[in-house]
Amino acid sequence: xxxxxxxxxxxxxxxxxxxxxxxxxxxxxxxxxxxxxxxxxxxxxxxxxxxxxxxxxxxxxxxxxxxxxxxxxxxxxxxxxxxxxxxxxxxxxxxxxxxxxxxxxxxxxxxxxxxxxxxxxxxxxxxxxxxxxxxxxxxxxxxxxxxxxxxxxxxxxxxxxxxxxxxxxxxxxxxxxxxxxxxxxxxx
Amino acid sequence: xxxxxxxxxxxxxxxxxxxxxxxxxxxxxxxxxxxxxxxxxxxxxxxxxxxxxxxxxxxxxxxxxxxxxxxxxxxxxxxxxxxxxxxxxxxxxxxxxxxxxxxxxxxxxxxxxxxxxxxxxxxxxxxxxxxxxxxxxxxxxxxxxxxxxxxxxxxxxxxxxxxxxxxxxxxxxxxxxxxxxxxxxxxx
Numbered sequence: 001x002x003x004x005x006x007x008x009x010x011x012x013x014x015x016x017x018x019x020x021x022x023x024x025x026x027x028x029x030x031x032x033x034x035x036x037x038x039x040x041x042x043x044x045x046x047x048x049x050x051x052x053x054x055x056x057x058x059x060x061x062x063x064x065x066x067x068x069x070x071x072x073x074x075x076x077x078x079x080x081x082x083x084x085x086x087x088x089x090x091x092x093x094x095x096x097x098x099x100x101x102x103x104x105x106x107x108x109x110x111x112x113x114x115x116x117x118x119x120x121x122x123x124x125x126x127x128x129x130x131x132x133x134x135x136x137x138x139x140x141x142x143x144x145x146x147x148x149x150x151x152x153x154x155x156x157x158x159x160x161x162x163x164x165x166x167x168x169x170x171x172x173x174x175x176x177x178x179x180x181x182x183x184x185x186x187x188x
Numbered sequence: 189x190x191x192x193x194x195x196x197x198x199x200x201x202x203x204x205x206x207x208x209x210x211x212x213x214x215x216x217x218x219x220x221x222x223x224x225x226x227x228x229x230x231x232x233x234x235x236x237x238x239x240x241x242x243x244x245x246x247x248x249x250x251x252x253x254x255x256x257x258x259x260x261x262x263x264x265x266x267x268x269x270x271x272x273x274x275x276x277x278x279x280x281x282x283x284x285x286x287x288x289x290x291x292x293x294x295x296x297x298x299x300x301x302x303x304x305x306x307x308x309x310x311x312x313x314x315x316x317x318x319x320x321x322x323x324x325x326x327x328x329x330x331x332x333x334x335x336x337x338x339x340x341x342x343x344x345x346x347x348x349x350x351x352x353x354x355x356x357x358x359x360x361x362x363x364x365x366x367x368x369x370x371x372x373x374x375x376x
Contacts, residue, residue, distance in 0.1 A: 016297075017298070018298065019208055019294060019295060019298060020207055020208055020209050021208050021209045099294070099297060102290075102294060102349075103294060105345075105349045105350055106207060106287070106290060106291060106294065106349055107207060108349075109204075109287060109348070109349055110205070110206065110207060118350075118351060119351040121351065122350060122351020122352070123351060125351075126351065126352070140362075143355075143359055143362065143363070146346070146352055146353075146355070147363050147366075147367075149346060149350075149352065150339070150342040150343045150345075150346040150347075150352060151338070151339050151342050151367075152342065153342040153345055153346050153350055154338040154339050154340065154341040154342020154343065154345065154346075155338045155342065157293075157338075157341055157342065157345050158334070158337060158338040158341050158342075159338075160297070161290075161293045161294055161296075161297055162293055162306075162310060162337075162341055163306060163307040163309070163310020163311060163313075163314065164310070164314070164334055164337065164338060165334075167331075167334070171331055174328075174331065175331070175335050178335075178370040178371050178373070179335075179339075179367065179370055180370075181370050181373065182366040182367055182368075182369050182370020182371070182373070183366050183370070185366070185369065185370070185373070
């Protein structure tokens with residue numbers, strides 16, 4: 001593993017285990033078993049360390065998200081199934097990256113430079129959702145794409161961070177069919 | 189304002205402006221203009237300070253949430269309108285308490301005692317949502333109540349913390365009608 005990867009992976013783990021308070025250059029050195037100063041050599045400032053961590057997270061999450069980036073030719077039922085599968089993944093194997101991303105998202109409310117990078121990444125996911133909704137027949141794909149992203153975010157946040165329990169894959173499927181059908185039937 | 193209230197309000201402000209890293213007993217003393225040691229007198233440990241802050245947040249959020257706690261006799265259209273109005277409030281006037289609550293929710297993933305309190309509060313909101321969905325005719329009110337809470341959480345998180353923009357009240361209305369109709373029509 002390259003030094004940068006090791007630093008970023010360790011930073012992700014620290015964010016999950018200790019939160020933003022626990023992420024320091026020194027803590028990364030120690031947790032990664034690196035000589036003091038190693039993390040500073042890779043990412044001199046705190047901002048640089050956060051950028052490096054977010055870049056690594058994004059790479060990991062995009063790898064888990066192939067269906068949406070692969071194409072926008074999905075009918076509604078298939079869109080619901082794929083989204084349910086993606087959510088199930090994020091709630092299980094993706095727990096670690098989801099939690100670290102939420103830490104960075106909150107930090108981005110206080111760091112305009114990080115906000116810019118975070119929003120640019122979010123825009124890519126959102127545009128994929130808009131394209132998929134448009135091809136599934138949405139009458140308002142921009143709003144519906146945002147709605148799909150918001151719902152997905154809420155399901156993950158509520159189960160992993162909020163007071164909710166983790167839905168089963170079957171429950172996620174039922175929910176996603178309802179959400180997608182609700183959007184494609186239009187509001188009254 | 190009582191000393192406890194001042195400490196809790198200042199802690200909420202610090203969470204929003206500086207995150208969990210910026211919340212310390214000393215920072216509360218300084219930001220509140222209190223003599224050193226005042227916050228420690230009110231909440232000796234960090235855990236006690238977090239509990240006090242969460243209690244204050246809950247009080248503020250419950251005051252903004254009267255429709256759901258008031259009764260569970262809502263038909264679907266009225267439920268959608270009320271939820272849209274609640275979301276609009278949380279995205280505007282409620283921004284501060286929402287952001288602070290997200291900080292505490294993430295901290296609760298690492299503090300079992302805080303988790304317990306957070307989840308107990310969440311359970312009250314969730315039970316209200318379940319009762320409302322049941323009275324609106326849901327065939328699966330427990331799942332749907334959770335789904336409504338998750339969607340609401342996602343809309344707020346995405347707009348205030350994530351990469352999303354803030355939806356207008358009209359957009360929230362359209363979305364909530366679709367979400368509620370999707371649930372009440374059942375999955376295919």
